[in-house]
Amino acid sequence: MCLKRPVDVDSIFILTSFHCYDYRLIILYNFKKNEKLNEGEAAMGVSEQFSFSIRTKIYFGCGSISKLKEIIIDEYQSSGLMIVTDENIKTAGLTDKVSSSLPTDKIRFFFDQVMSDPETDIIDEGAAIAKEHKIDAILAIGGGSVIDAAKAISFMAKNDGSVKDYWFGGKAFTAHKVPLFAVPTTSGTGSEITKAAMLTDPDTKFKGAGVSPVFIPEAAFADPEMTMSMPAKITASTGMDALTHAVECFTNYCYNPISDVLAAEAIRLIGQSLRVAVAKGDNIMAREKMLLGSIYAAAAFDNGMVGIVHALAHPLGGHFNVPHGIGNAILLPKVMEFNLMGNYGKYARIAQLLGENIDGLSDRQAALLSVDAVKNLLKDIGIPENFKSFNIPGQAIDRLIADALKNRNLLVNPRKSSVEDFRSLYERLI
Ligand SMILES: NC(=O)c1ccc[n+]([C@@H]2O[C@H](COP(=O)([O-])OP(=O)(O)OC[C@H]3O[C@@H](n4cnc5c(N)ncnc54)[C@H](O)[C@@H]3O)[C@@H](O)[C@H]2O)c1
Numbered sequence: 370m371c372l373k374r375p376v377d378v379d380s381i382f383i384l385t386s387f388h389c390y391d392y393r394l395i396i397l398y399n400f401k402k403n404e405k406l407n408e409g410e411a412a413m414g415v416s417e418q419f420s421f422s423i424r425t426k427i428y429f430g431c432g433s434i435s436k437l438k439e440i441i442i443d444e445y446q447s448s449g450l451m452i453v454t455d456e457n458i459k460t461a462g463l464t465d466k467v468s469s470s471l472p473t474d475k476i477r478f479f480f481d482q483v484m485s486d487p488e489t490d491i492i493d494e495g496a497a498i499a500k501e502h503k504i505d506a507i508l509a510i511g512g513g514s515v516i517d518a519a520k521a522i523s524f525m526a527k528n529d530g531s532v533k534d535y536w537f538g539g540k541a542f543t544a545h546k547v548p549l550f551a552v553p554t555t556s557g558t559g560s561e562i563t564k565a566a567m568l569t570d571p572d573t574k575f576k577g578a579g580v581s582p583v584f585i586p587e588a589a590f591a592d593p594e595m596t597m598s599m600p601a602k603i604t605a606s607t608g609m610d611a612l613t614h615a616v617e618c619f620t621n622y623c624y625n626p627i628s629d630v631l632a633a634e635a636i637r638l639i640g641q642s643l644r645v646a647v648a649k650g651d652n653i654m655a656r657e658k659m660l661l662g663s664i665y666a667a668a669a670f671d672n673g674m675v676g677i678v679h680a681l682a683h684p685l686g687g688h689f690n691v692p693h694g695i696g697n698a699i700l701l702p703k704v705m706e707f708n709l710m711g712n713y714g715k716y717a718r719i720a721q722l723l724g725e726n727i728d729g730l731s732d733r734q735a736a737l738l739s740v741d742a743v744k745n746l747l748k749d750i751g752i753p754e755n756f757k758s759f760n761i762p763g764q765a766i767d768r769l770i771a772d773a774l775k776n777r778n779l780l781v782n783p784r785k786s787s788v789e790d791f792r793s794l795y796e797r798l799i
């Protein structure tokens with residue numbers, strides 16, 4: 370992973386002072402003196418180094434949950450499995466559907482208490498149960514909230530103290546955990562293949578990432594049928610999270626040739642299928658493309674980071690329960706407008722990937738069309754234009770900015786951003 374522009378010393382200080390972010394970045398930063406513009410997918414110079422990995426084995430396709438027994442029970446020899454999920458997933462019948470693919474005598478505990486944007490208390494509760502019942506593997510069935518919670522529980526099942534010590538207290542992650550498997554039920558976060566887990570501190574409401582290879586699930590069973598029960602609103606918001614991952618990773622300063630190709634294809638797939646998935650939730654082709662697109666986007670950003678949409682959206686989730694996908698979706702076109710001139714070529718390509726005709730246009734003209742394409746998509750799938758309905762008081766903006774400034778993704782955003790830029794973006798949308 371390498372940056373395509375120099376990083377200033379203040380930025381490095383920010384990175385090193387936040388334990389929960391990925392230290393490898395500091396080591397792998399490439400201090401290039403010549404700033405260059407991206408020129409499209411795979412635009413990296415041949416002499417530049419990068420690394421890329423997807424370590425989760427992915428079983429993709431309708432019926433792929435039928436592989437659960439072979440992998441978790443036969444290959445990993447689990448005889449005391451804990452299923453981690455949430456109430457809605459259970460009510461939608463997904464927990465029953467998945468567990469019917471597993472021998473009942475191997476399932477030792479159902480933990481269905483996960484809430485959206487999980488707080489650390491629930492992780493400590495889940496980990497205590499995992500220890501008490503001598504759980505030897507964990508299967509997450511749910512969206513990003515459930516999978517992130519399961520990542521943290523699988524880690525805490527083999528470590529001491531409170532999860533807060535690790536996420537927010539500076540305690541170093543160890544390499545110990547119980548094996549983790551995931552069945553995603555949303556097509557959004559891609560958490561089923563990433564090394565990140567987002568948790569919220571219940572005292573400060575700071576929402577932060579734990580990032581370590583220890584959180585990477587051993588296997589993901591990505592079955593589009595498991596996403597079909599998502600209501601239209603959740604399909605829309607989670608789908609926009611996936612699109613945001615792809616757009617931010619495609620345009621930032623941390624791209625590499627592999628993340629570029631994956632992010633571009635994710636944008637194309639999501640652009641083609643999100644409207645259909647929202648309009649006709651039982652359209653399996655659209656569900657399949659959305660799930661694949663979300664995985665491509667996650668593989669890209671897990672190796673190439675995101676940008677300030679995410680930095681600004683996380684505090685809205687932590688303090689005001691704005692769903693992650695909604696936060697990103699509302700911010701995305703405004704941040705794109707702000708970022709455009711940092712990378713016209715890539716935004717022009719995004720316009721094309723989203724179906725706009727850019728023939729004969731300059732990069733700048735075509736880049737402007739990418740914003741229109743996103744705004745039209747948001748309108749069609751019913752995402753509001755601002756956060757007014759969340760009743761966020763203006764006095765909260767300082768707190769939101771303070772939390773956003775702790776996010777490492779600031780460093781790779783296509784355009785350098787300041788506190789005043791953040792204030793202006795929040796003020797226009799809240
Ligand atoms: N670890 C990562 O790499 C990563 C990446 C991006 C986001 N995240 C985090 O993931 C969380 C958001 O996850 P999400 O967007 O998937 O939403 P979510 O997991 O919070 O789910 C949203 C709602 O949809 C319901 N739901 C999920 N699937 C359903 C289905 N098939 N049928 C019916 N209802 C269903 C859930 O019960 C919940 O009420 C946030 O905390 C976000 O910060 C993590």
Ligand SMILES: [Fe+2]
Nearest residue numbers: 558610614693
């Ligand atoms: Fe996200």
